[in-house]
Amino acid sequence: MGKQHSSSPKVNIENNKNKLSLGELGYETSTLSSLHHLCNNINNAKSISEFEGVIEAFVHQKFGDFFYVLSFFQDTQENDFVFLGNLQESLTNEYLLFLDDKILSSENPILLKDNELMKEAGIVESMILGLQQEFGMKGYLSLHSKKQAVFSEYHRQLLSIISHIIIPRVYFIINKEHHLTQIQSSNKINQVSPFSNLIGVSPTIKEVYKLINLVALSDATVLLLGESGTGKELVAKAIHDTSLRTNRELIKVNCAAIPASLLESELFGHEKGAFTGANQKRIGKFELAHESTLFLDEIGELPIELQVKLLRVLQEKEIERIGGQRTIKVDVRIIAATNRNLEEEVSEGRFRLDLYYRLNVFPITLPPLRERKEDIPLLVAHFIEKYAPKVGKKIKGISNKVLEKLLLHPWIGNIRELEHLIERSILLTTGDIIKQINFAEIPLQNNVEFEIKTLATVEHDYILKVLKLCNGRIFGQNGAAVRLNLPPTTLISKMKKLGIKKEHFVTIN
Template structure:
């Protein structure tokens, strides 16, 4: 009579187990390549037991996360999605409780999270059994070994668990070594992030608030150009803080101890601008009762900041061009040539290229001042900095007005994040000052903000980009708040937002949000 094993078909199931354990032992003895060999062991496990898939997870004690370290039968994308918190799903529970779990039919189980988005039945539609055992080394759980095999009623739970537990014991030292490597790498990564954060803070001028990616790029450029004597042209919209950037350039330079003279060119009438910039001799014009030094002469040895240089009349532009070329000029009504050692930092919110085409700005002067152009992003382009700016202004007005405003509500902050800010930081500052005056409970509420923010119609400042743009801004703010509440923990933030960790990770990558910055 022909014998047929109910557990394994033609071949005896016990022989298969012994053969598998023998091959795994030989692999561990003969090789030193940890990660690759673990994958080979998983492949042996699948083939000998006619299983579908197998995987090995490692518990990272640095961040209490569980990762799939090696797998067989999973795509690289599926393997990358295999991340779990301690106690989350079957794998999280196995590691947290240090106890194995067997699920006879995963398609009928609510505990099976299917984070890797795999098929819950075999290719021919048969049920799959999930076996997961903890890997323990010196009484410490280092990871878990999992196997998905065809459901077989003749194979008991104890038999499933015993075999995987034995294999787990064989590879426990290898897994422990891998755990240590992973944790060391995580520790180095966190240390690198901390050092990078400190480096970024060190580059940031003390008089400027903002830590967004675009502003960090600006700080880097400021630090590089400050050490030189090159002419700088600061460009950007009105109200973005161009004067603060000019301050940072001067006070970070070798000229910091010398004069820093500021001139608002748009505020000076055409009839007086030459006298203000270059000075005048006694009797040069009616009312010139004495000799007067100009701003360039006063800035000798230091820096002169020409704000709104695009508004200077053409007749004056010629003289400024001469100073840039030869560092000399004559006072109005005088004949003595005065030489100066002055660095020029200019700023404008005008499109100088268009002004050149219209004949309103000299092309040769543009090329002289455009040695080191520095573009400052508008507040719309650096919305990540709005919460920091709001806190800064609240503190500023508390000191100025003797108030004690403590915070701003989430709904009010959301309105600030969505608004398009045509007046940039200056408008935000005015908005917060008004809100600090109107609040009656030391908290800024949405109804304390100007009507223009609440309707976005009174000043024609509808959110640019329509509905999708507005939705994205709200989504970004909700993600930032969740990351702040969970101290940068993606998994907990996803739970707070009622979305999957994968969905949140996609959004974080899309909006270029650096989750590690929210860790404290």
């Protein structure tokens, strides 16, 4: 045990050139008690916002009307960063444009004054402490004042102590916040859906499950309605798999994918020599689907002349091959699907009313993704399980930050869009967690003139455009850094490298 001082306790501070003790610096018991409180409160903070509240209160209590900035970032391309502070945004931008690596890598707090850029921003003095690379993170903590000669050795010491208290906790919280939407095991996914291929627990998808169960065992014709990529084909399969016809193969025809001239033969078959090129007899999908289910996808695209023939088959339950002389009895259960509004098609004369009635016996409307956002975590886990093994990757899940982005994304309706996004992200992920997701897709247009530019030029122009769009803001929710998914410090160093200056993106009125 070391010797205890009876009056003011002495705490030696590492990394301090002068090796002064708190007692010698005139630290009051109240300061030590504030530090003790800070420690406790920081250790109890469970999220970055709680943490911010603690720091805010401490700075206010101990440093009065100083401004502060605390920024942490992981020194990798991953976009883990924390940026806290009460410096008003315009000042923050100015100030950070001014910070450079020399300042950030200094071991001791640095006092800055009389700097033109800072003066412009209304700051007279700043004390900045670069937080040394620890736990794979680096950053800085800084105090700023609009008054002169306010910083002393006391502040330098205090900054050093605080940094040692906060870094491990920030690291812990960031790590916790970024991990993880874990992959649900297949078993778990199956527990939450009665159909092996359908994922979801939202009220809207549960309504669909109910309807599938109601209709599956009957032979009733089902009409699946819903926007593109909402799972109509999967529901058709679920109905077939739950029906008594499940031991026979589900037969599918995509009415939009086959040229109208070939569709009739595809559906009903033809006899040898029925038309030029019919060198062999062909069995149509109706015959193949005998005692099974025929899924007519994109039924809204069926040419009007074939609509008459289909209607007759549905009524008579018999077909005639093209060029054939006899009728063939078929026992087929029909499930049709469309993303068109069939009533509108009928009123505009593109779809026969009688066929519409025939098909619309048991309609099921599939909810778009925007109405079942609560299913996104499960769907993501499902797609990771589906695609990661295909490219030999072991992905454990996605970070909460990415999940948050997915939940906030204005999904149109298409689950296929989410699926492709996850598939792409798996390919781009280097670790075992998807930490980055990129919604931006640039459509390729062959007829647009294409000018080859250097990557630096493209990056320069793009960053500038985003900065202008963000009204020159770098920080905050509406700032360029968040929009570009970059730590502000990375954006700022890119700007410096590319020669982007404030006057390029800030318009002075």
